[in-house]
Amino acid sequence: MYFPSWMRQLYRGLSAQPAWASPRRSLVLSPHRRLPEFSSFIARTNTCGELRSSHLGQEVTLCGWIQYRRQNIFLVLRDFHGLVQIVIPQDESAASVKKILCEAPVESVVQVSGTVVARPPGQENPKMPTGEIEIKVKTAELLNSCKKLPFEIKDFVKKTEALRLQYRYLDLRSFQMQRNLRLRSQMVMRMREYLCNLHGFIDIETPTLFKKTPGGAKEFLVPSREPGKFYSLPQSPQQFKQLLMIGGFDRYFQVARCYRDEGSRPDRQPEFTQIDIEMSFVDQTGIQQLIEGLLQYSWPSDRGAVALPFPSMTFAEALATYGTDKPDTRFGMKIIDISNVFRNTEIGFLQDALSKPQGTVKAICVPGGAEVLPVFLKTSINWNSPVAELIMEEQRLEFIRLMQVQEDDVILLTAGEHQKACSLLGKLRLECADLLEKKGVVLRDPALFSFLWVVDFPLFLPKEDNPRELESAHHPFTAPHPSDIHLLYTEPEKVRSQHYDLVLNGSEIGGGSIRIHNAELQHYVLATLLKEDVKLLSHLLQALDYGAPPHGGIALGLDRLMCLVTGSPSIRDVIAFPKSFRGHDLMSSAPDCVPPEDLKPYHIQVSWPADSESEKNSLNLHQES
Numbered sequence: 001m002y003f004p005s006w007m008r009q010l011y012r013g014l015s016a017q018p019a020w021a022s023p024r025r026s027l028v029l030s031p032h033r034r035l036p037e038f039s040s041f042i043a044r045t046n047t048c049g050e051l052r053s054s055h056l057g058q059e060v061t062l063c064g065w066i067q068y069r070r071q072n073i074f075l076v077l078r079d080f081h082g083l084v085q086i087v088i089p090q091d092e093s094a095a096s097v098k099k100i101l102c103e104a105p106v107e108s109v110v111q112v113s114g115t116v117v118a119r120p121p122g123q124e125n126p127k128m129p130t131g132e133i134e135i136k137v138k139t140a141e142l143l144n145s146c147k148k149l150p151f152e153i154k155d156f157v158k159k160t161e162a163l164r165l166q167y168r169y170l171d172l173r174s175f176q177m178q179r180n181l182r183l184r185s186q187m188v189m190r191m192r193e194y195l196c197n198l199h200g201f202i203d204i205e206t207p208t209l210f211k212k213t214p215g216g217a218k219e220f221l222v223p224s225r226e227p228g229k230f231y232s233l234p235q236s237p238q239q240f241k242q243l244l245m246i247g248g249f250d251r252y253f254q255v256a257r258c259y260r261d262e263g264s265r266p267d268r269q270p271e272f273t274q275i276d277i278e279m280s281f282v283d284q285t286g287i288q289q290l291i292e293g294l295l296q297y298s299w300p301s302d303r304g305a306v307a308l309p310f311p312s313m314t315f316a317e318a319l320a321t322y323g324t325d326k327p328d329t330r331f332g333m334k335i336i337d338i339s340n341v342f343r344n345t346e347i348g349f350l351q352d353a354l355s356k357p358q359g360t361v362k363a364i365c366v367p368g369g370a371e372v373l374p375v376f377l378k379t380s381i382n383w384n385s386p387v388a389e390l391i392m393e394e395q396r397l398e399f400i401r402l403m404q405v406q407e408d409d410v411i412l413l414t415a416g417e418h419q420k421a422c423s424l425l426g427k428l429r430l431e432c433a434d435l436l437e438k439k440g441v442v443l444r445d446p447a448l449f450s451f452l453w454v455v456d457f458p459l460f461l462p463k464e465d466n467p468r469e470l471e472s473a474h475h476p477f478t479a480p481h482p483s484d485i486h487l488l489y490t491e492p493e494k495v496r497s498q499h500y501d502l503v504l505n506g507s508e509i510g511g512g513s514i515r516i517h518n519a520e521l522q523h524y525v526l527a528t529l530l531k532e533d534v535k536l537l538s539h540l541l542q543a544l545d546y547g548a549p550p551h552g553g554i555a556l557g558l559d560r561l562m563c564l565v566t567g568s569p570s571i572r573d574v575i576a577f578p579k580s581f582r583g584h585d586l587m588s589s590a591p592d593c594v595p596p597e598d599l600k601p602y603h604i605q606v607s608w609p610a611d612s613e614s615e616k617n618s619l620n621l622h623q624e625s
């Protein structure tokens, strides 16, 4: 069986033997991987993209879409597998076949039967995998005609994302969407294989209609027929997976749909998919090793080998060095603390910042930045900055030494409270990288995959809207770091947690934790420290009291992971039917209005905002018609 090169890559790309598997085990569990049979059970003998010279003389039946037609002599037929040239018969006896093939509009779907023949010498197309052959057609059937298209299917024809989403079923025919979704399916298959067949995990589905969970993301509500009672769509299967541990399913996984009412961003969707995992009797290292093995096993090998173990960095170090908890470690421009250089400075704003608790002066050096950035301080004699005169010579030398400044570099300097100064510089670091890359400097090699574990997060963070109260840095079920447990009762804000995040090229692609499995401790965290209504979680607290095993887990964001693996600009490019930026389905216009009588069984009524008259009227009209 033959494959277009991207398809071959796809199948070969899924790395073969995991480094750790013993030969015997792999013999039993990974029999020779067979290429799938693409034409079984259906009305074709072959796919369009698989035919080569070795098929010469074969009688074939193909089904596909008309990609284009040339001078009513040739027609190029396409399916997901590739393209093949069809010769339109010109003789009188085949007039009806010619009529079908010449009249069917582009993107119509046809079935053709004929013989695989060699292209005449000199007419081969080396750019086309099937370019040595063509099909001499005997019969043709128009299976369905295509109307005038809203856009051309070809990848190189630019179309707005709104139009692509409105006609998603057409957009899905593009090479890019075909490749992305097929690769996604392949990787998930390899993950299932790794988890279930190699490591004894059980795939268990958990409910989508659930109950409000305290803390965390905003949840979607679903009305019920009981007055005033609502389900919530789960933000993740977190509680269920912990309950499964208590139920004795000690190695669980699920390709789980999660829902968060948080509005879209390029890397977020209101509904998204996680590879959700939980294990009993495990520690942080165990989970990390599992995930490293999982990614190595499922990684397409044409994206380069995944080197293990992944490096690890504490949250404190990530913040201090990169100004974020998800550092892009593909490039430097690290944050440097230069507070000591300016201890005796006369520069007012630096003095001021350094006199405050946690006050620091930090800087990043943007190599070659003078070409692209507004200049603040320059290493040359004429430092181009209003504060330059106030910097003493020895300060200047020390500063240059610490920052390793070269001619034409730009230093961005900030003074203030440690965390704020770092996160500001962290954002500037990324902005500068964007600016430099726009000028053609390659800082973040797209072919490089830089994995990083971020560990030792604080268990709690001050709430954004009320910094005197605490909220969970991960979620309220996360266990404290064993060496910090005593601080829970005295200085909870200082407690580190057993929470770990997996970062890839500056995106958080996974996160998890070892859980609290003691009911009393969980109650204390929820009620006393987080001031949550424990009644909402009484089922979980009760369950923890019935012999809950120690357990922990993680969830990988499948959409983000696939977005990075495929090099797509948005997660919407790796989801078959995504929502728009504003959370709408542009194809079906969901969410949509429903007539008031449909709301009656739920005992709810819409209170229309003043500016929504037109929507309300259109609903009334709709009802009247």
Ligand code: ASP
Pocket (backbone or CB within 6 Å): 235, 236, 237, 238, 277, 511, 512, 513, 553, 554, 555
């Ligand atoms: N449920 C968590 C999340 O969605 C992941 C975990 O802790 O396993 O972030």
